[in-house]
Amino acid sequence: MTSLPALLRAASRARAKAYAPYSGFQVGAAVLAGGRVFAAGNVENSAYPLSVCAERNAVAMAVAAGHRRIDAVAVVAGEDQPAAPCGGCRQVLAEFCAPRTPVIYAASGGRSVTTDVGALLPDAFGPDALRRAASAGPRTTADGHRGAARVRLTARGRRSP
């Protein structure tokens, strides 16, 4: 079992290869999946919104290698203050991690925070929500019309009490 400090070292090495010429904010992430470590840095783009976080790049590497479950996550960013994963990455981690999956994020100066995926994204939307919706059965067109009519009535009701 790879330790969290070992995972942090992998994240730190990946951070050195991050491509962050626009923000200058290099991030490295490493995930443990199937007993292997997958590490990546953030990759920015001159079309800014196309930039991808280190965490998501590391998750994509693990998934591309055939893994669907991540057992631990480490992130290295910032000089003094550790930078936590962004909201988008928390959602992506929740897709492949159990709520109790450990996450450690650290500044290059050594300070770190150890938490878990459930604490970073409580009550996460996930695959179970879609499965529950699917098992409720398909909606018919008539259901959709009735639902839309209810919404219109409610809206009208609020406008003229």
Ligand SMILES: [Zn+2]
């Ligand atoms: Zn992110």
